[in-house]
Amino acid sequence: MSAWFARSWSGRAVSVAILIKVFVLVVAPTVPLLGLADLVATLVLLVAGLVGLARLLAEVRRRFLWRVRRKLIVSYLFIGFVPVLLVMAFFVLAGVLMFLNVSSFLVRTGFDDLVEEAALLADSSAGELVRGAGVSDAPSVLAGKRAAMLARHPDLSLAIVTRAGGAQTAMTGPWRHLQPPRQLPAWIDPNGFGGLVAYSTPDEASTELVARAVSFQPEDADYAVVVDIPITGLTRERIGAATGIVLGRAALVTNEGEVVAPVGRGSAPVEPPGPEVVGDAAAGSSTEAPAVLEGYTLDWVTFVDYTDWASGRSGQVTTAIEVGLGDFYRRITGAQASLGTVNLGSIFVLVLTVIGALFLIIEGTAFVMGLALAKSITGSVHELFTGTERVRAGDLKHRIQVRTRDQLGQLAESFNSMAGSIEQLLKQAAEKKRLEEELRIARDIQMSLLPSGSVDMPGVNLTAMCVPAREVGGDYYDFFRLGPDRLGILIADVSGKGTSAAFYMAELKGLVLSLSQVYDSPKQLLIEVNRLISDNLDTRSFITMTYAVLDMAAGDLTHARAGHTPLIYLPGGEPTPRAQVLAPDGLVLGLRFDGIAEKFEQLLEEHTLPVAPGDVIALYTDGVSEAMNPESDFFGESRLSQVIEQHGHMSSEDLKHQVLNEVESFVAGAEQHDDMTMILVKVGSTAEASVEVGPVAMARS
Numbered sequence: 001m002s003a004w005f006a007r008s009w010s011g012r013a014v015s016v017a018i019l020i021k022v023f024v025l026v027v028a029p030t031v032p033l034l035g036l037a038d039l040v041a042t043l044v045l046l047v048a049g050l051v052g053l054a055r056l057l058a059e060v061r062r063r064f065l066w067r068v069r070r071k072l073i074v075s076y077l078f079i080g081f082v083p084v085l086l087v088m089a090f091f092v093l094a095g096v097l098m099f100l101n102v103s104s105f106l107v108r109t110g111f112d113d114l115v116e117e118a119a120l121l122a123d124s125s126a127g128e129l130v131r132g133a134g135v136s137d138a139p140s141v142l143a144g145k146r147a148a149m150l151a152r153h154p155d156l157s158l159a160i161v162t163r164a165g166g167a168q169t170a171m172t173g174p175w176r177h178l179q180p181p182r183q184l185p186a187w188i189d190p191n192g193f194g195g196l197v198a199y200s201t202p203d204e205a206s207t208e209l210v211a212r213a214v215s216f217q218p219e220d221a222d223y224a225v226v227v228d229i230p231i232t233g234l235t236r237e238r239i240g241a242a243t244g245i246v247l248g249r250a251a252l253v254t255n256e257g258e259v260v261a262p263v264g265r266g267s268a269p270v271e272p273p274g275p276e277v278v279g280d281a282a283a284g285s286s287t288e289a290p291a292v293l294e295g296y297t298l299d300w301v302t303f304v305d306y307t308d309w310a311s312g313r314s315g316q317v318t319t320a321i322e323v324g325l326g327d328f329y330r331r332i333t334g335a336q337a338s339l340g341t342v343n344l345g346s347i348f349v350l351v352l353t354v355i356g357a358l359f360l361i362i363e364g365t366a367f368v369m370g371l372a373l374a375k376s377i378t379g380s381v382h383e384l385f386t387g388t389e390r391v392r393a394g395d396l397k398h399r400i401q402v403r404t405r406d407q408l409g410q411l412a413e414s415f416n417s418m419a420g421s422i423e424q425l426l427k428q429a430a431e432k433k434r435l436e437e438e439l440r441i442a443r444d445i446q447m448s449l450l451p452s453g454s455v456d457m458p459g460v461n462l463t464a465m466c467v468p469a470r471e472v473g474g475d476y477y478d479f480f481r482l483g484p485d486r487l488g489i490l491i492a493d494v495s496g497k498g499t500s501a502a503f504y505m506a507e508l509k510g511l512v513l514s515l516s517q518v519y520d521s522p523k524q525l526l527i528e529v530n531r532l533i534s535d536n537l538d539t540r541s542f543i544t545m546t547y548a549v550l551d552m553a554a555g556d557l558t559h560a561r562a563g564h565t566p567l568i569y570l571p572g573g574e575p576t577p578r579a580q581v582l583a584p585d586g587l588v589l590g591l592r593f594d595g596i597a598e599k600f601e602q603l604l605e606e607h608t609l610p611v612a613p614g615d616v617i618a619l620y621t622d623g624v625s626e627a628m629n630p631e632s633d634f635f636g637e638s639r640l641s642q643v644i645e646q647h648g649h650m651s652s653e654d655l656k657h658q659v660l661n662e663v664e665s666f667v668a669g670a671e672q673h674d675d676m677t678m679i680l681v682k683v684g685s686t687a688e689a690s691v692e693v694g695p696v697a698m699a700r701s
Contacts, residue, residue, distance in 0.1 A: 014048045017041035019566045022371060030521055072374035076367075086365055096298065103245050103323045104302035110239040111196060111211065111304055113265040114229050118213035119194040121145060122227040125158065126217030129225070138170035142225075146172050153235070157228045177230040187312030190219035196231075198252065198317055206249040208232075208458055209306065248320025253303065282605055296325045353547060377406070379518060380412065381409040385413055396423040443468065449505050451478055457487055459552050459613070461682035464650035465660070468675055472499035474543075475621045475675035478509060480516065485553035488516050490621040491679055492545035493564065496600040500541070501632075507536060519674070520649055521608035530562070530589045530600050537590040544588050546619055550681065557609045562600075563588030566624050570648045570688040572614020572683070579641040582607065616648045616655070617681040623674035627663050652682040 001537070020041040076097055076450050127143045141159040149156050157173025159180045171180050179381035193214040198207050211229040229235070236247040301318045308315060383400050391399040397607055400412040450466055464477055474494025482488050491514055492502045517524040525547055533543070545568060548559035559567060559582075566583035591600070611617070620640070626636040647658045659678065 011489045013044055017044040017048075018249060023044070023425040041689035046077050056230060074372070076370045076374065081367065083362075097269070097323065099323055100300045102241070102301060103321055107239065107245060107247065107302050107321055108304060108494040110243060111209070111231070114231065114235065115194050115213065116212045117195065118227045118229045119192070119215065119580050121149065121156075121158075121218070122192070122194075122225045124214040125227070125368055126215040126221075126225040129160075130217045130221075138558050139172070142170055142172040146458065152238075153229050154228065155232055155234075156228045157230075160223050163224045163225050173228070175228075177208065177232075181226055181309070184214065185310060185312060187222075188214055190216050192216055192224070196304060196604060197309050198306045198315070199251065206611050207252055209304070209317065209319075212309075226385055234339060244312065244324060246322040246324070246650065250304070250319045253316040253318055262639065298323045298325065366568045367434075383412065384415060387419070388510055391419055391422065396420075396426070411460050418671060438499050442499040443692035445499075445502040446476075446505060449476060449478075449502075449509050451480075457481065457485075457552070460487060460550065461652045461684050462487075462489075462679070463656045463682075464677075465656055466659070466675060467678045469672050474505060475677040476508060476622065477619075477677055477679050478512065478676045479679070480513065482516060482520075482549065487526060487550045487552075488512075489550060489559075489619065489679060489681065490545070491564065491621065491677065492543055493621045494543050494675075500538075504533075504537065504543065507533065508545075512547070520549065522549055522558055523604055526589070526604060527601050528588070530586070530595060532576065534590045534592055537592070540632055542588040542590045547619075548619070550617075551568060555611055556607060557611050559609070560584060560604060560606045561585060562586045562604065565620055565625060566637065568616075568618040568620075568637070568644055569609060570618075570644050571612070572616065573612055579645045579648075581607070581637055581641060606646045611683045613684055615683040617683070618644055618650075618678065619681075620678040621675065623672070623676040624659075624663065624678055626674065627672060628670055629667050639666070644661040652680040653683070 005237055017040075017226050024035075024038045024041075058299050070315055087368070091634060104249050124572075125141055129138060132141065132665045138160045142160070146156050153174065155174060157171070157175045157180070159171040159173075159175075159176075160180050161184055163184055178197075193212070195212065196209050197212045198209055200207055209231045211231065213227045214224050215227075216224045218538050234324070238245050282630070300321050300323060302321055303316050304319055306315055307313070387398055387400050398419065399416045400410045403407045446468075451464070460481065464479070466475055474492075474496060476490075476492045476494065478488075478490040480488050492505075492508060494504045494508070496504075508529070511532055512525070514680075519528060528546065529545075544564040545562045545566040546559060547562075548557055548567070550557050563586055566581045569580045570577050571580075571581055586604040586609045587600045619641075625635055625637050625640060629635075631677065639662075643662050644655070647655050650658065656678070659680075663676065
């Protein structure tokens with residue numbers, strides 16, 4: 001931590017910011033520049049704190065969520081459990097809001113009913129005055145109306161108010177809530193008025209409401225009937241009995257920062273609640289409420305509009321309400337239809353209860369199954385992790401126990417199979433490495449058997465090549481002096497690959513070098529080689545071979561062919577030389593059948609060819625003529641003959657490179673599986689020729 005403060009630029013910036021904050025805190029200067037520095041230091045510390053918090057959260061997340069089991073559990077909580085809780089909370093909140101909003105609606109409806117009742121009473125009173133003796137009959141009319149409504153509204157108050165103002169013509173009722181109006185405000189039109197009016201209690205401890213109605217009969221009459229129904233304790237109880245809602249006190253609400261004042265103060269304390277309300281309004285429903293709702297209440301407030309009596313402006317008061325869930329539910333469901341003795345609301349509640357119980361059971365089962373699934377998955381992942389660590393450490397014998405037959409079990413079986421395959425592959429790799437080492441040794445043996453020195457013989461220009469294939473083949477060539485003017489030339493192809501072919505080559509080399517000093521005739525040499533080597537070859541192996549003796553003094557080339565590829569001869573003295581493919585009869589070496597030795601001797605032919613300066617003699621193995629292109633076509637003897645015809649005027653070295661280029665162009669990068677070996681002899685008239693020979697490399701694409 002100290003290194004971070006000292007070495008990183010961010011740590012140094014935080015250190016400077018802390019020093020500035022400490023300096024400002026201790027000195028408390030009033031210099032504006034230091035105040036700006038203090039602000040900058042605060043911002044630096046804030047940014048550093050946010051960055052540190054982000055890194056801390058990332059580290060905690062990395063460490064905590066490293067295990068797959070924790071990731072699955074957290075994912076399940078966010079995908080399955082949290083949404084369910086949110087849905088449940090949503091429906092609970094929606095239900096509560098529904099209860100509260102319906103309660104507010106019922107309270108406002110109760111207030112509206114009082115206003116409507118006051119308006120009907122005012123209209124009926126004004127109508128009777130018109131039909132009777134007019135204002136002179138007002139006291140008796142008003143008294144009769146109040147007497148009829150006394151049981152329902154003990155605080156009902158009525159008054160006759162003229163337009164011009166002055167004392168009331170007539171009034172009845174206690175008028176304890178407010179003083180009777182002496183005149184009508186100017187904002188009241190001839191259609192009358194009906195609404196709530198707010199007033200304060202004498203101690204100004206609360207705000208009360210009164211339902212007031214004004215009626216003109218007719219509309220151009222000089223007087224109006226004013227009816228007040230105070231919303232007192234008895235009225236509240238009546239509304240509560242009808243709705244199941246307990247009403248509290250009202251409070252004024254500011255309107256754009258301004259409080260609309262109540263109409264005035266009451267002249268006397270509000271009358272205490274009257275006798276208990278009975279009858280249909282107070283009668284509860286017989287519907288049973290769910291046990292979970294019993295005993296629970298919700299406190300809420302509802303907004304009620306009122307009118308300022310003096311100005312006609314509107315305002316709002318809040319009325320506290322207390323909703324008993326059980327009683328409120330019984331009143332709602334009590335209005336529904338019934339099937340016999342069973343209420344439809346009870347049926348719906350039962351269905352909802354069953355659905356809720358099933359939902360909880362399913363959610364609990366899903367939670368348990370999710371945890372079990374997470375444990376199963378993470379257990380398998382942990383075993384796979386342990387298994388891979390064991391395999392990486394070299395324990396290829398480790399196997400995972402297969403506990404289930406699902407996809408995880410198949411994954412464990414696949415891992416076990418993979419571990420076994422890796423073990424087998426490693427064994428195969430070791431075996432392959434051993435074989436490659438043997439092939440390398442065989443290749444070294446093969447290359448060591450090929451001549452690598454120089455030929456120094458007058459009138460002979462000789463070049464040899466051997467382009468190795470990817471595997472060790474049995475191609476072999478050699479040439480050696482048999483005298484001052486005689487040169488022995490040998491080319492052979494041992495069947496098979498690998499070390500055995502290289503060993504047969506070594507044996508063949510020894511035999512030919514020894515027998516070439518005894519037999520001048522190529523035919524006799526091949527007969528003797530066949531006799532000696534057939535006892536040492538296995539029944540699946542054989543050797544093809546061409547042996548030739550070039551006698552410069554006699555000017556001829558004597559050769560015999562034991563099943564090998566033909567010899568190509570290009571005469572040099574002709575204006576348009578044509579290559580000749582010479583293929584004397586002869587069987588392969590090393591066959592082991594009854595009477596095969598006599599048959600070999602009978603079929604073997606020896607051919608003598610006169611040579612002159614400019615002649616070209618080509619000996620090759622089937623790796624050259626059978627080189628294949630990507631379309632699996634062979635290079636062929638005819639194409640090789642054409643190359644020699646076209647470029648026979650070149651030296652043997654240049655002709656060799658030309659042949660290689662043609663073959664390489666033909667195969668076009670296709671993989672070759674046999675060595676390409678060739679000996680090119682160019683007969684000349686020069687007194688000396690010395691050419692380096694040996695294996696050459698061929699470019700591969």
